[in-house]
Amino acid sequence: MDPGLRRDDGLMGDHDLIGRNRLKTAALNGGALAQWRKWAPLAVLLALCILISLFNGNFLTIGNFIRLLNSAAIPLVLCMGATFIILMGSIDLSVEGIVALTAVMVSLLVTNDISPYAIGLFAVPLAVIAGGVMGLLNGLLHVKLKTPSFMTTLGVGFAGVGIAMAVLGGDTVRISDQTFRFLSLGRPLGIPMAVWIAIASVAIAFIIQERTRLGRWLYAIGTDEMTARHAGIPIERTRILIFTVAGLFYGLGGVLSAAQFGQGHALISQGRLFTTITAVVVGGTALSGGVGSVLNSVIGVMIVVVLANGLVLMGVEPYVQQGVQGLLIIAAVALALDRSRLEVVK
Amino acid sequence: MTAGKPFSPAVKSSVNRRALLKGAAGAAAVAAVARSFPMPAIAQETTWTLANSMRSVANPYHATFAKGGEDFAKTVGAKFETLVTDGNSEKGISDIKALLQRTGGKLILNVDPNDSPDARVIVEEVKKAGGFVVTQWNKPDDLHPWDFDPNYVAHMSFDGVPTAEAIANALFAAFGGEGGIVALGGILSNVPAIERKLGLDNAIAKTNGKVKLLDFQPADWNEQKAFDITQAWITRFGDEVKGVFAANDGMGMGALEALRQNGLAGKVPVVGIDGIDAAVKAIEAGEFAGTVAWDPLWTGGMGLAIPYAHVTGKIDITKEPKEHREFYGTGIIVTKDTVADYKNNPPKTDFGDLWGKATGQIQYRS
Numbered sequence: 001m002d003p004g005l006r007r008d009d010g011l012m013g014d015h016d017l018i019g020r021n022r023l024k025t026a027a028l029n030g031g032a033l034a035q036w037r038k039w040a041p042l043a044v045l046l047a048l049c050i051l052i053s054l055f056n057g058n059f060l061t062i063g064n065f066i067r068l069l070n071s072a073a074i075p076l077v078l079c080m081g082a083t084f085i086i087l088m089g090s091i092d093l094s095v096e097g098i099v100a101l102t103a104v105m106v107s108l109l110v111t112n113d114i115s116p117y118a119i120g121l122f123a124v125p126l127a128v129i130a131g132g133v134m135g136l137l138n139g140l141l142h143v144k145l146k147t148p149s150f151m152t153t154l155g156v157g158f159a160g161v162g163i164a165m166a167v168l169g170g171d172t173v174r175i176s177d178q179t180f181r182f183l184s185l186g187r188p189l190g191i192p193m194a195v196w197i198a199i200a201s202v203a204i205a206f207i208i209q210e211r212t213r214l215g216r217w218l219y220a221i222g223t224d225e226m227t228a229r230h231a232g233i234p235i236e237r238t239r240i241l242i243f244t245v246a247g248l249f250y251g252l253g254g255v256l257s258a259a260q261f262g263q264g265h266a267l268i269s270q271g272r273l274f275t276t277i278t279a280v281v282v283g284g285t286a287l288s289g290g291v292g293s294v295l296n297s298v299i300g301v302m303i304v305v306v307l308a309n310g311l312v313l314m315g316v317e318p319y320v321q322q323g324v325q326g327l328l329i330i331a332a333v334a335l336a337l338d339r340s341r342l343e344v345v346k
Numbered sequence: 347m348t349a350g351k352p353f354s355p356a357v358k359s360s361v362n363r364r365a366l367l368k369g370a371a372g373a374a375a376v377a378a379v380a381r382s383f384p385m386p387a388i389a390q391e392t393t394w395t396l397a398n399s400m401r402s403v404a405n406p407y408h409a410t411f412a413k414g415g416e417d418f419a420k421t422v423g424a425k426f427e428t429l430v431t432d433g434n435s436e437k438g439i440s441d442i443k444a445l446l447q448r449t450g451g452k453l454i455l456n457v458d459p460n461d462s463p464d465a466r467v468i469v470e471e472v473k474k475a476g477g478f479v480v481t482q483w484n485k486p487d488d489l490h491p492w493d494f495d496p497n498y499v500a501h502m503s504f505d506g507v508p509t510a511e512a513i514a515n516a517l518f519a520a521f522g523g524e525g526g527i528v529a530l531g532g533i534l535s536n537v538p539a540i541e542r543k544l545g546l547d548n549a550i551a552k553t554n555g556k557v558k559l560l561d562f563q564p565a566d567w568n569e570q571k572a573f574d575i576t577q578a579w580i581t582r583f584g585d586e587v588k589g590v591f592a593a594n595d596g597m598g599m600g601a602l603e604a605l606r607q608n609g610l611a612g613k614v615p616v617v618g619i620d621g622i623d624a625a626v627k628a629i630e631a632g633e634f635a636g637t638v639a640w641d642p643l644w645t646g647g648m649g650l651a652i653p654y655a656h657v658t659g660k661i662d663i664t665k666e667p668k669e670h671r672e673f674y675g676t677g678i679i680v681t682k683d684t685v686a687d688y689k690n691n692p693p694k695t696d697f698g699d700l701w702g703k704a705t706g707q708i709q710y711r712s
Contacts, residue, residue, distance in 0.1 A: 056582060064581040070607060071574045170406050172624055185607065192607065261569065261603050263624060271568055305574075312578035318534070318564050 040335040041284045041299040045306065048328075052310035059313055066191060072305045073194035074256050078276045079283075079297040080205035081135075081249030084242050086280050089222040089289025090142070090149035092243070095250055095276050097160025098134045099269035102127040102254025104164040104173065107264030111177035114168075120179055128251040134160060135247015139240035149243075157273075164266035172265040175258060184259035194256050201249060205294040208245065218242055222289030279304045282332045303332060394657060395449045396650050399429035399438060399457040406622065407642050408458070411482075414646020415456055418697050422654060424454075431460045439467055451475035454657065456649030458482040465489055465501075473497040478653035482645055487710050491671040495664045499653040501672045502645055503708055506538045506619075509638045509677040510545025510593070513617045516681050517589045518549070520615035520635035524556045525588030528579050530572050530597045531564040539564070542593040542619060544711075560586060565597045572600030580608050590616040595625035595637055602633055621680060629685045636681040639688065644695045644703055645675060651697045661700070669707035676703045 036043075053059040078095055085092040108115045109123035117123075134156060141152040175181060186193035209215040217238045220228035229235055253272075258264045283300025285292025307328060311321045398415035400408040412428045419426035427445065431438030438460045446453055455472060457479060459465040465485035472479040473494050481501045491498040517527065529546055532539030543562070550557050560583050565571040572592065579587060590605070592598035598618030605611045612633045618625050621639025628634035656663040663671070680688045696702065 058581050058584075061581070067577045067581060067608070071577055170403065170409055172622065174624060174627065260573070261599065262606075263599070268569070271570055308574055309578045309581070312561070312563060312575055313582050315561065315582075318531075318562070 037335070041282065041296060041303065041332065044282075044332045044335060045299055045303050048303065048306050048310060052306070052313055055310075055314040059310065064309070066195075068302075068305055068309055069195045069198075070192045071309065072301050073192065073198040074253050074260065075272075075275050075279055075301045075305065076198040076298065077201045077249055077256060078253040078272060079279050079301050080201050080294055081246030081253075082276045082280050083205070083283075083285055083292065083294050083297040084208075084218055085149070085246050086277075086285055086287060087222045087289060087292055088218045088239065088242055089225070090239070090243075091277075091287070092138065092153045092246055093150065093273060094134065094138055094153040094157035094160060094247075095253075095273045096269040096271075097157030097162075097164075098131050098247055098250035099160075099254040099257055099272055100164040100266050101134065101160040102131045102251040103258040103268045104167060104264040104266065105130055106180075106255050107173040107175050107258045108167070110175055110180040112264075113174045113176065114171065115173075118177065120177060123180070124183075124255050127255050128248055131251015131254060132244050132248040135250065136240065136244040138247065139243030142243065143236045143239050161266055161269075164264075168264075168266060170266075172263050175262045175264070181259055181262055184256060194260065197252070197256065201252065202294060202298055205249070209294055214238060214241060214245075219290055222291075224290070275304060278329060282329055284333075304329075394452050394454050394654070395425045395427060395445070396454050396654070397427040397429055397445060397456070398646055398649070399431065399442060399455065401433055401458065401460060402430050403428065407620070407640065410642040411458065411646035414643040414648075414695070415650055416646075417643070417695075418647035418650045418654075421697055424654075433460060435460045435464045439464060439471070442468055443471055446471060446475040446477055449477070451477050453477035454650055454653045455479045456482070456646065456653075459484045462486050469494055469498045478657060480649035480653055482649060492664075492668065496656065496662075499656060499663050500649075500670070501708065502649060503674055504640055504677055505674040505705070505709070506541025507545040507548065507711075509619065509679075510542040511549045512545075512677075512679050513619060513636050513638050514546045514549035514591055516636035516679065517591055517615060517617040518553065518557050520617075520682075521588040523553065526558045526560040526583065526586045527589040527591055528560050528576075528583065528587055529562045529591040530575065530593060530601060531562060532567045532593045532597075534564050539593055541711075546591055565592075565600070567594055567596060569596050569600035572597035573604045576601040576604035577607070580604070580610070587614055589614060589635070592616060592618045594618055595620040595622040598634065598637070599624055599628070602628060619677075621678070626680060626685060626689070629680060629682060632682065636679060638677040639680055639693075640677055641675060641693050641695075641703065644693065647695055647697055648700065648703075652700050655700060669704070670701055672708040673701065673704040674706055674708060676705050 049059070058064055078099070082092055082095065106123045106127035109117045109119050109126060111118040111120075138149070138153050138156050141147060141156065142149045145152070182193060183197065184192065184194050188196060217228070217233045220231065220233055221235055221238060225235060254269070257268050261268065279300040280292075280297050281287060281300070282303050283292070283296035283298070285296050285300070307325060311324060316324060396415065396419045398412050400411055403409045403412055415428070416426050429438070429441045429445065431441075442455065442457070453472070453475070455468075455477060457468055459468060459481060462484045463486060465481050466489050469479055469481070469489065476497070478497055478499050480499050483503050485501055491500050531543050550559055561579060563575045565575055576590065590598070590601045592601055595618035598616045602611060602616050605614050605616070612631070615635035616628075617634065617636045619638045621637050625634055625637040629636060652663070655661045678688065678693060
């Protein structure tokens with residue numbers, strides 16, 4: 001079968017929630033199953049919410065809902081970047097490095113106890129741009145040196161943490177700029193500022209995905225790079241640009257991390273990479289590229305955050321929690337992934 | 347050193363040691379004279395190389411540990427080197443082997459092994475070369491200094507049980523001694539995590555039911571995890587939570603920020619362990635009820651001072667009791683009442699007082 005023929009819908013972009021290849025899937029699996037799979041991540045999320053609220057009524061309170069969103073805010077911003085990369089069929093392991101570097105940078109630029117700079121909120125765009133530069137570096141190394149994104153992003157990530165460590169020498173910067181901390185502690189309309197920023201990030205990512213050529217192209221590349229090349233899509237430029245955009249989102253994530261903890265240090269992003277990739281995949285975006293959406297990742301982040309919150313609310317033994325978490329993640333991915341097109345599972 | 351050159355570290359070093367012992371008496375006299383002048387104490391040159399080995403200098407604890415070693419080396423005018431493992435046991439061990447080669451075994455090593463099993467390899471290498479070693483924190487339970495006389499001089503650690511118990515009591519006192527608390531633990535399999543949990547349990551048991559542990563969750567020493575878990579606790583227990591116990595300051599800071607997001611910072615006290623700057627500042631701000639400060643300047647210097655006293659003939663380590671060979675140091679409890687004093691008078695180290703801050707022989711609980 002000619003893959004070009006089979007997957008050419010990547011160029012046309014029928015990719016609402018999951019099934020971008022609905023016709024094909026329907027022919028293979030029957031329409032009902034394909035329809036179900038499209039909504040599987042959302043169903044998993046709802047099932048989780050119902051299950052947890054049966055154990056603990058406090059789960060469904062407004063207070064907890066706001067806390068959940070608050071925990072989800074930074075992963076959401078990071079996932080917006082990571083989703084694009086994964087949709088393109090690449091991987092980005094530099095999340096923690098870029099977040100650490102930008103968090104340290106922004107905390108040194110606002111009023112703090114180590115450096116004399118106090119440029120207030122002007123530090124925010126600078127840090128976001130710094131993230132973008134790191135992302136650009138990812139893209140350039142990956143495309144120009146023709147090295148796998150796995151290795152280049154790993155390297156750039158290490159460099160990011162390394163620079164953050166070298167700058168601070170193991171110290172922690174304490175932020176005393178209350179205007180800056182408003183980015184996390186502020187509560188416009190009763191909802192944390194970080195959540196508003198995350199919502200704005202999702203909106204921007206969704207517009208990039210749906211309304212720009214860049215968004216169309218990254219699906220085409222992720223689905224079948226050869227076909228995309230034949231169709232005249234500027235593969236290299238798109239790849240570099242997408243890595244840069246992802247870097248901008250990580251930079252924003254770094255800013256929010258610093259605002260959340262009121263400090264910056266080289267290990268501030270520890271554990272972020274794993275959560276980010278997990279959330280993207282649990283949401284139903286395929287690691288093989290071409291399938292998924294930033295909206296899937298929103299659901300994915302909520303599944304991961306609700307699960308962590310719920311296991312504590314239900315009083316599950318800490319020893320059992322990690323096992324349960326692992327099993328549920330596998331279950332979510334198994335339900336959500338459309339395997340009908342996969343000839344080989346790697 | 348070329349590979350073909352015949353070389354016997356054991357013989358060479360024993361000769362050197364004898365010569366050094368003779369020289370030491372004279373040197374001590376010189377040092378005594380030097381001490382009567384108001385000059386920085388750069389005493390006699392020693393032929394021994396002093397070295398501290400640790401994970402990295404990028405964290406405040408190990409950076410201070412290295413400085414302690416350097417401070418001591420200055421007082422005796424010895425060459426000092428810093429070795430870092432970067433969390434890699436192989437690198438740690440091979441760097442030590444290289445330094446033993448280079449110094450012809452005339453090495454006094456103060457090492458915080460990357461992992462417990464490394465300690466055995468390091469001790470064996472040092473003994474073979476005729477150097478002297480003190481280990482910190484990590485070693486297998488069945489590896490004892492007295493089994494490698496005299497080269498394995500001592501092992502130093504801090505006892506997590508009484509320190510955690512003391513800081514837990516400081517937490518209870520901060521909310522009036524009655525009510526529910528939640529606790530964040532470290533990685534479940536880490537010895538300090540186990541000890542600190544045990545200390546907390548002891549403190550709770552001694553309140554006769556007045557303090558109740560509502561929930562215990564391991565946050566793996568991770569600030570972010572601590573933040574998310576504390577948020578969930580606020581939902582689950584609401585104002586039943588009177589205090590938060592964190593097995594280290596990093597997790598305590600995460601919990602504090604979660605409380606702040608919910609308008610509870612300063613209302614629900616938090617305690618941690620390690621004595622990082624942020625925690626000390628949080629104590630001053632009335633948001634932390636306390637922390638335990640280790641004394642890495644002391645461990646960093648004393649791990650060299652004790653073997654140095656042995657090679658210079660001041661003591662004979664093989665004749666010292668076991669509580670001078672495997673011992674705990676003293677953690678400093680910092681609370682609202684003592685924080686000003688702690689900041690104004692940071693712990694001082696007297697390198698002449700070898701076991702002044704030791705608090706008993708190491709216990710094996712498993």
